Amino acid sequence: MKRLFWLIALITLAHSAFADTSADLKRYTALSAKASALTRANPFADSKPVKLSEPVYPQKTDKRRSAPAPRRNASDVFGTVLFSGQFSKDSFTGFNPNHIIGIGDQIALKIWGAQELETTLTVDAQGNIFIPHVGPVQVLGIRNSDLDAVVKDALATIYRSNVNAYVNLAAAQPVKIYVTGFVKRPGMYQGVSSDSVLNFLDQAGGIDPDRGSFIDITIKRGEQVVTTINLYHFLLAGEMPSIQFQDGDTIIAGARKSTVRVSGLVQNSNTFEFRDRKVPLSRILNLARVQPRATHVRIIRNSGMKRNVDYYAIEDAHNIMLMNGDEVLVTADKKPGTITVRVEGEHDSPQEYILPYGAKLGDLLDKIQLNDQSDIASVQLFRKSVKERQKEMLLASLQSLQSAVLTARSATNEEAALRGREAELALKWIEKAKTIEPKGQVVLSHSAHTRDVVLENGDIINIPSKSSMVMVHGEVLFPNVVVYRDKARLKDYIQQAGGYTQSANTSLVVVLHRDGSFERAKAKGWPKRLDAKVVAGDEILVLPKVDFKRLQITKDVSQVIYQIALSAAVVLAL
Secondary structure (H helix, E strand, C coil): CHHHHHHHHHHHHHHHHHHHHHHHHHHHHHHHHHHHHHHHHCCCCCCCCCCCCCCCCCCCCCCCCCCCCCCCCCCCECCHHHCCCCCCCCCCCCCCCCCECCCCCEEEEEEEECCCEEEEEECCCCCEEEECCCEEEECCCCEHHHHHHHHHHHHHCCCCCCEEEEEEEEECCEEEEEEEECECCCEEEEEECCCCHHHHHHHCCCECCCCEEEEEEEEEECCEEEEEECHHHHHHHCCCCCCCCCCCCEEEEEECCEEEEEEECECCCCEEEECCCEEEHHHHHHHHCECCCCCEEEEEEEECCEEEEEEEEHHHHHHCEEECCCEEEEECCCCCCEEEEEEEECCCCCCEEEEECCCEHHHHHCCCCCCCCECHHHCEEECHHHHHHHHHHHHHHHHHHHHHHHCCCCCCHHHHHHHHHHHHHHHHHHHHHCCCCCCCEECCCCCCCHHHCECCCCCEEEECECCCEEEEEECECCCEEEECCCCCCHHHHHHHCCCECCCEEEEEEEEECCCCCEEECEEECCCCEEECCCCCCCEEEEEECCCCCCHHHHHHHHHHHHHHHHHHCCCCCC
């Protein structure tokens, strides 16, 4: 009975302890959240800090992770990129010659010769290190570069000869630094005296980009200001003052000063900070690093409810003043002097041409030296802007189709299952269609104004070779290239390719001409049969049949298939 009584008592005690621990954790979490909220609301408040009397329970950590994951910075404020967790991962492990020896520093001493000694000495509260048989040696306040001479002089007072020494600074004093002001996590953080101010700021989560200043960082030692730091000097020129921290120092991030947003033709498209009420535009443009082709700036003035817009040349930037909240857009308000056009295909001329801005297709064709195989009548023009526009239109059509597929409603479970299978098939086809790249071909059509087409930088002109072939592909049994015949009709070429497949849409056949124009086959004659004009070098595309239960989906898919065929000369079957 006694054993049973003690067993019940132990179980009751364990359950009570677990319950108390859980309650403590909940209370601590609530109070921590409240303290963080008060700190974010007013970090400079004179009110007393929230006291957390509840115990802090350590959390389990994964020992395999030696460094915190980098933080992502979504802000466009210049300098935010500094605080991604990289500075806080490691403390500084080396010591420069100007390091000032402080209390708590550790000094490695090795003596050999008539006396043998190898030890590590700590600078005590009086600023001394105690060397056996020599006594205390004052080292507080001396530079690291002078440490060796000071210790050797002390040894020389006792050991006149046959004693050699080697002195080295082994470790700096561990310090606890307060970081406050407009940082994300004000608090006390550990490091060593030689650590950079960036290390402690990074431990505190970095400067709050919405409220804090990147150009006003103050370091205080008691009531005395040690120095002030402008992080822009580090970002742009790599300049960072060497500071040796002492235990209890305070780093204060000041409140954000005036700001200007810069975008457009600049290398640094960011929000920049400045101290004064006004700042010259030239200074802000130097921070933003203007691109060479920029010529003008558009300034949107922050004047309350009404927003005024000014427009200036960059040459006048030193005379233009910006104020807090202004927005600057850097633009190029001049036309390029020349363009580069590439000529490919069958010709005997150079492949690259430098032409004046505004040159026309006819001007270029007059410069090209043709040969006997050049088919100048079928000249082709491919343009990057047209390709991008074709891609945008295709993606828009696919997005609309995807929405229609996903929002289809069903009246019964059987219909829902059927439409689910159809939707799965359609979505797979849509993903495949998104990878199609249009050719970007401009339809020239041999109109009277073809020679007047204005060329753009990066255009590609292709002079095809004379051809006696016709390509037939798509929903035919044997996609192939067949020889052109003068009297052959559309059906003859399809027959030579094996005829239609079971999946062919026999009413939707397209003939693509080499100059970018196209013709959809139409029913002609009696009995009515599809026919279209076919010339040497053409492509015949037999498009697939689309059969969905919803008529609208069938129509939309057919439209996209037709769009792909015309822009990319590809038949994308389901």
